[in-house]
Amino acid sequence: MPELPEVETVRRGLSELIIGKIVAKVSTDNQKSFPNSQPDVEAFLLGAKIIAVRRRAKVLMIDLNSGYTLVIHLKMTGQLVYVGPEVRFGAGHPNESLVGGLPDKSTRVEFAFADGSNMYFNDQRKFGWVRLMPSLEVDSLPFMQKVGPEPFDPEFTNEVFAGRLLRRKNTTIKAAILDQSVLAGVGNIYADEGLWAANIHPETRVKDLSFEQTSKLRRELIDVMALSIEKGGSSNRNYVNADGSKGSFTDFAKVFRRDGLACVRHPDQEIEKIRVAGRGTHICPVCQRRP
DNA sequence: CACTTGACCTGTCCGC
DNA sequence: TGCGGACAGGTCAAGT
Numbered sequence: 009m010p011e012l013p014e015v016e017t018v019r020r021g022l023s024e025l026i027i028g029k030i031v032a033k034v035s036t037d038n039q040k041s042f043p044n045s046q047p048d049v050e051a052f053l054l055g056a057k058i059i060a061v062r063r064r065a066k067v068l069m070i071d072l073n074s075g076y077t078l079v080i081h082l083k084m085t086g087q088l089v090y091v092g093p094e095v096r097f098g099a100g101h102p103n104e105s106l107v108g109g110l111p112d113k114s115t116r117v118e119f120a121f122a123d124g125s126n127m128y129f130n131d132q133r134k135f136g137w138v139r140l141m142p143s144l145e146v147d148s149l150p151f152m153q154k155v156g157p158e159p160f161d162p163e164f165t166n167e168v169f170a171g172r173l174l175r176r177k178n179t180t181i182k183a184a185i186l187d188q189s190v191l192a193g194v195g196n197i198y199a200d201e202g203l204w205a206a207n208i209h210p211e212t213r214v215k216d217l218s219f220e221q222t223s224k225l226r227r228e229l230i231d232v233m234a235l236s237i238e239k240g241g242s243s244n245r246n247y248v249n250a251d252g253s254k255g256s257f258t259d260f261a262k263v264f265r266r267d268g269l270a271c272v273r274h275p276d277q278e279i280e281k282i283r284v285a286g287r288g289t290h291i292c293p294v295c296q297r298r299p
Numbered sequence: 300c301a302c303t304t305g306a307c308c309t310g311t312c313c314g315c
Numbered sequence: 316t317g318c319g320g321a322c323a324g325g326t327c328a329a330g331t
Contacts, residue, residue: 010324040307066325083325085309114309133308135325151326179302188326195324244324245311286304288322 010066010082012159012193013236013257014247018088019063021250022070022127025090029058030122031072041116041131044140052076053140065155065192069146077143085114085246086129086136093124132246156191159230164191166223173214173222181217182210183285185229194229197242197264200290202229204263209296210284216299235260263290271295 010018031053036042044053056072063069068088070078080088091110110128111118117129117138129138146152156172157164172191176184182203185194194202203210205228208221217225241247241255248254258265262272267281271292282289 014324081325083307084323086324131308132310133323135307176301183302186325197324242324247324 010086010241010247011195011198011233012066013198013233014241014255015063015066015068015082015193016237017241017255018082018250019061019068022068022088022090023061025092025250026058026070026121026125026127027061029125031056031058031119032122033120034117036117038116038134040134040137041129042138042140048076048140053078064152064158065188066195067151071143075143076140077146079139079141079146079149080129081136082131083133083135083137085132087114087131087246087248088250089128089130089248089252090250091126091128091252151188154189156187156189158192159194159226159233164226166219166226169226170219170222173217177213177215179214180211180284181208181214181225182287182289184214185225186285186287191229193233196287196289197244197261198229198233198236200264201232201261204290204292204295205232207295209298210282210289210291212299263292266290 034049034053052074053072053076056074056076058070059073060071061068062071066081068080070080072078082088089110112130114130114132115128116131116134119127121127157168169191173184176187176190182199184190185199185202186196202225206221206225208217208225236242236257239255239257239260240249241257243254243256243258263279266279267290269279271277271279271294274292274294277292277294279290279292282291
């Protein structure tokens with residue numbers, strides 16, 4: 009679910025909602041979702057104040073004034089939802105059975121803040137995780153060491169993109185842009201959307217693309233992700249913003265999950281679904297000629 | 300090293 | 316309706 013635009017939307021939402029809060033209590037139903045030791049939690053999380061919410065690639069970082077940071081990856085089905093002090097759900101509460109109440113069966117980690125508000129890490133498939141670690145060590149995580157440039161960084165130029173793509177020159181362009189070491193943040197939705205916009209077939213070998221083509225792809229990837237952030241991210245099933253609301257980007261998608269529907273550029277042509285790099289892939293066979 | 304595939308989990312949807 | 320299989324936004328480990 010969450011690719012860069014969704015994670016950025018959550019980051020912005022959380023920034024408005026949880027900065028300044030004091031963590032009062034933490035519990036988990038799944039050791040894998042939150043693997044930290046109790047002594048560390050007590051020493052560096054409980055009683056600590058949230059001072060910033062950051063993002064790098066698809067990773068969220070919640071900084072605490074204890075010198076520790078909560079590093080969070082939502083993977084496929086993770087959510088981070090804030091519920092204010094005026095709303096109480098859960099066991100024993102009169103509104104416990106209300107639809108949409110939290111926690112629910114997918115809630116893996118519950119954070120209670122000192123003012124009575126809560127934040128829930130929900131994750132149906134349990135791929136995601138929350139990890140407490142010293143703020144200074146976040147950058148040395150293996151993922152952070154290898155992750156490529158942020159697409160919105162001015163230093164992510166056409167030349168930088170082309171150079172990064174060289175390391176994956178024998179694979180397909182779709183596999184290459186899904187590789188987080190090439191650039192940060194692109195996932196299955198924005199890969200398909202960007203490739204369609206740039207008129208590139210996802211199975212094209214990287215080495216067969218011109219500088220002009222990769223430059224157009226860079227521009228389109230940036231533009232489609234910017235549009236998605238503007239729309240609050242996608243509206244797919246498991247994705248919600250920090251306040252539990254959905255985005256609307258999916259309404260603007262040109263190919264993603266539109267198989268069988270008409271291409272907006274070629275009304276007589278249906279969008280097709282194929283498999284590339286092990287992922288469901290959506291194309292217009294006219295816009296994107298097979299290599 | 301570069302590339303591909305399977306594994307991690309739960310839930311849903313589709314065809315028989 | 317029931318049941319099996321394919322598939323779902325991401326990343327790793329292990330295979331070739």
